[in-house]
Amino acid sequence: MRKLLFAVVFVTALTAGAPQQTDFLGYRTESYQPESEWETKFRAIPDSSLQREYMRRLTARPHHVGSPYDKDNADWILSKFKEWGLDAHIETFQVLFPTPKERMLEMTAPTRFRAKLEEPALPADPTSNQKSEQLPTYNAYSTDGDVRAPLVFVN
Numbered sequence: 001m002r003k004l005l006f007a008v009v010f011v012t013a014l015t016a017g018a019p020q021q022t023d024f025l026g027y028r029t030e031s032y033q034p035e036s037e038w039e040t041k042f043r044a045i046p047d048s049s050l051q052r053e054y055m056r057r058l059t060a061r062p063h064h065v066g067s068p069y070d071k072d073n074a075d076w077i078l079s080k081f082k083e084w085g086l087d088a089h090i091e092t093f094q095v096l097f098p099t100p101k102e103r104m105l106e107m108t109a110p111t112r113f114r115a116k117l118e119e120p121a122l123p124a125d126p127t128s129n130q131k132s133e134q135l136p137t138y139n140a141y142s143t144d145g146d147v148r149a150p151l152v153f154v155n
Contacts, residue, residue: 045084054080062133065097069133100138107151 027035046054057076063069074090081088105115117137121129 041085046080059127061127062130062135064135065095067133098140099135103136103138108148 058073061069063073078088078090103117105117107113119128119137121131
């Protein structure tokens with residue numbers, strides 16, 4: 001199944017610590033000062049004290065590729081980049097994103113057992129009960145078909 005992948009495109013180079021002329025190998029002498037100024041500006045944004053808030057916002061709902069919250073996240077990230085004065089835009093790509101139509105895990109002998117293939121909601125995780133937006137558990141890149149084999153303990 002094809003899904004839309006929303007990607008916020010932004011490219012930059014970062015160096016650690018205060019820039020020194022030797023940190024900018026590959027830049028012409030006339031490019032060093034502007035690059036150094038951009039590096040200093042970039043280190044000042046985003047405010048690292050806000051990272052926990054940003055992560056809560058980005059992970060508030062399931063956001064697999066092509067989902068409504070994936071698009072919402074891409075738009076939000078783009079708005080942040082622009083707020084910080086960066087020239088950024090969204091590019092849309094058509095990608096293959098396999099999702100199951102049917103999935104089953106079953107033991108047929110010596111007794112019959114069918115796994116639920118669903119994790120229970122956890123009180124400590126407020127997003128774990130968002131079943132309507134979550135993808136079901138599945139092995140993303142396995143081939144279609146039935147596999148029958150003796151049970152093998154691994155570990």
